[in-house]
Each structure stands twice: as C-alpha cells, then as structure tokens.
Amino acid sequence: MQTAAIGIDLGATKIAAALVTGDGQVLAARHAPTAPQDGPAAVLDRIAALANELCAESAAYPHTLLGIGLGSPGRVDPLAGVVHNAVNLGWESVPLAAELRARLARPLPVWVQKDGNTSAVGEYVFGAAQHTPDFLFVSIGTGLGGGLMAGGRLITGANWNATELGHISFDPLNGRECVCGLRGCAETIVSGQGLVALFKRMRAADAGPSALRAEAIQTGDILAAAHAGDALSLRALAEMGRSLGLVIAFCAAVTNPSLVVIGGGLGLAAFDLLLPSARAELEARVLEASHADLRILPSRQQSSAVGAASLAWFFTEKEVILAKQS
Numbered sequence: 001m002q003t004a005a006i007g008i009d010l011g012a013t014k015i016a017a018a019l020v021t022g023d024g025q026v027l028a029a030r031h032a033p034t035a036p037q038d039g040p041a042a043v044l045d046r047i048a049a050l051a052n053e054l055c056a057e058s059a060a061y062p063h064t065l066l067g068i069g070l071g072s073p074g075r076v077d078p079l080a081g082v083v084h085n086a087v088n089l090g091w092e093s094v095p096l097a098a099e100l101r102a103r104l105a106r107p108l109p110v111w112v113q114k115d116g117n118t119s120a121v122g123e124y125v126f127g128a129a130q131h132t133p134d135f136l137f138v139s140i141g142t143g144l145g146g147g148l149m150a151g152g153r154l155i156t157g158a159n160w161n162a163t164e165l166g167h168i169s170f171d172p173l174n175g176r177e178c179v180c181g182l183r184g185c186a187e188t189i190v191s192g193q194g195l196v197a198l199f200k201r202m203r204a205a206d207a208g209p210s211a212l213r214a215e216a217i218q219t220g221d222i223l224a225a226a227h228a229g230d231a232l233s234l235r236a237l238a239e240m241g242r243s244l245g246l247v248i249a250f251c252a253a254v255t256n257p258s259l260v261v262i263g264g265g266l267g268l269a270a271f272d273l274l275l276p277s278a279r280a281e282l283e284a285r286v287l288e289a290s291h292a293d294l295r296i297l298p299s300r301q302q303s304s305a306v307g308a309a310s311l312a313w314f315f316t317e318k319e320v321i322l323a324k325q326s
Contacts, residue, residue, distance in 0.1 A: 004063035006054045007309025008047055009115065010072045012036065012088035017050040018305035019058055022313060024126035026302060028057050036089040043089070044096070048103030055105060067109035069311030071118030071304065072096060075160050081112045111311040115304070116163055117154055119263055120147025121314045122307025127300040128261045135259035136251050138165060138244070140267030144187040150255060165247050166191065189243040192219045192266050199236040208232040219266055226273055234273070241274035245281025252282065252290045263299030271298045
C-alpha cells in the first residue's frame with residue numbers, strides 16, 4: 001500500500017507544509033507567514049488552511065493519507081498535543097493538536113512534537129540515521145537544538161524538555177547572557193547569532209587579520225570569508241566547532257550514540273569548517289569507547305516539513321515510546 005502524510009513545521013516567521021510519500025518524496029509543498037502577533041487562533045487558521053489544501057491535493061495521488069505530523073517550538077506534550085512556553089510565538093499553553101483537528105475538512109490523526117524531535121525522527125525514517133537506533137540530532141541555525149533516539153525510541157524526557165542542547169551552560173558565572181536568562185549557554189556560541197557575536201569579539205580583541213570590517217556582518221559573510229581563507233573567520237568557526245564538540249561530548253558520555261547528525265541551515269553550511277575542531281574537542285573530553293566509533297554526518301533531510309511528516313510512519317509502524325495518539 002502506498003502511503004502519504006502531511007508534514008507541517010511551525011516556525012516563528014514561517015509555516016512550511018508538505019505532502020510526503022512513504023519513501024520521502026515531496027509531492028506538493030506550501031508556505032505561509034506565521035505572523036504570531038496576530039494571536040494563536042490566526043496562526044492555527046493558517047496551519048489548517050495549508051493542511052486542508054494539501055489534503056485536497058492528495059486526492060490526485062494513489063496514496064492512503066495517514067495523517068498530519070506537526071513540529072512546533074516550545075515545550076511540547078505529544079500525548080495531549082499541547083504546546084507550552086513557545087516564547088518566539090508568544091504562546092503560554094495552546095492545545096495545538098485539538099485545535100487543528102477541529103479545523104480540518106476531514107478527520108485525520110494529528111501527531112505533535114517539538115521541532116527538534118521531528119527533525120530527529122525525519123533523519124531516522126528518511127535521512128542520514130536510517131537503521132541507526134542510537135543517534136543524536138543537532139540543529140544549528142538561529143539557535144541550537146536537537147533530538148535524541150535511544151534503542152529506536154524518541155527520548156522526550158519527564159516533562160518533554162529533553163535535548164535542550166542550546167542551554168547547557170559552559171560558563172554560568174562569566175559567560176555571555178543568553179535569551180533564556182542563564183549565562184554562558186552553548187547557544188551563545190553555537191548558533192548564527194553566537195557566531196556573529198564571537199567574530200565581533202575576536203575582531204575587537206585584534207585576534208587575527210580579517211577582510212571583514214562592516215558592523216552589519218552576517219553569518220553568510222563569515223562563511224564566505226572563511227571559504228576564501230580569511231584567518232579570523234576561520235578562527236571564529238574553529239572556536240564554534242570546539243564548543244559544538246563539547247556539547248557532543250556531554251551527550252556522548254551520557255547516551256553513547258553511534259551517530260551524530262548535524263542539521264540546521266548553519267550546521268549544514270558550515271559542516272566541513274566545524275567538523276575538525278568539533279571532533280578534536282570530542283576526543284579530548286570523553287573516553288575512547290565513547291568516541292572511537294562515533295560517526296558525525298550532515299543531515300540529509302530536504303526540508304523541516306518532511307521531518308514533521310515522518311511522525312506518521314514512526315508512530316504508526318514502529319513500537320516506540322509515545323506511539324499511541326491520546
């Protein structure tokens with residue numbers, strides 16, 4: 001039987017949706033602005049409109065539609081389908097699954113997970129972590145997030161707050177203040193904003209020559225300069241890589257994965273530049289048994305919406321934690 005599912009990735013600025021087949025092919029895709037300032041009801045209306053469009057379009061294909069997978073920021077209770085503390089959306093507690101089901105043109109199962117978890121499941125079902133039951137997914141973009149699989153099970157934590165990688169504090173006393181209120185969080189270095197801030201600090205400290213001088217510097221400028229051999233850009237990325245290696249080392253010591261998948265826009269764009277110092281830091285921080293066979297690979301997901309769609313196959317075809325819809 002050919003199957004398909006709708007995947008929806010809810011971001012702070014954009015909602016991405018896709019109709020995806022059981023072999024990971026995207027049959028159709030849609031996007032809409034999130035505009036969270038309009039309130040939760042308006043955002044839910046936009047999500048439902050995309051879902052209903054793709055649901056109608058699915059009739060043109062010989063696939064059985066399994067349901068809708070939805071990835072959201074915040075602390076997500078996947079059994080109740082409720083999103084808590086989604087700061088970038090301005091949401092305190094929103095029953096996302098129930099509200100979406102009420103807006104659908106036809107009844108369908110809805111699976112909701114934290115966005116880092118949907119990406120991890122996407123790698124497991126369609127991406128770089130296929131047939132790999134123990135792996136860590138690390139997403140480097142505007143912030144730093146992740147997801148974890150152990151024994152083929154998605155690890156969500158006691159109150160759905162597992163793998164908050166960006167808020168492991170390296171220096172809680174003297175580190176840079178993080179948006180979360182702590183100091184010295186990994187995200188203050190291993191992220192797009194972190195890289196820009198690190199580069200500017202290094203330039204102000206005259207830590208090496210660089211052709212980049214503009215104050216309005218962006219991550220793309222630093223990456224392009226690094227690929228052109230700019231010394232300070234390469235040094236900043238090496239420092240970011242060391243911090244990434246420290247995060248991986250913490251996770252390797254606790255969970256002993258066989259694979260780490262690096263994703264996110266910046267993670268993929270800077271993968272080759274980050275890997276050497278990340279690997280070196282990892283090997284210096286943990287026992288050889290924790291890193292000797294540990295592979296680090298780039299993500300193979302086409303889009304975040306594909307990861308969200310993969311929830312349908314993961315939770316209907318595998319005996320895993322949280323497999324039943326409430």
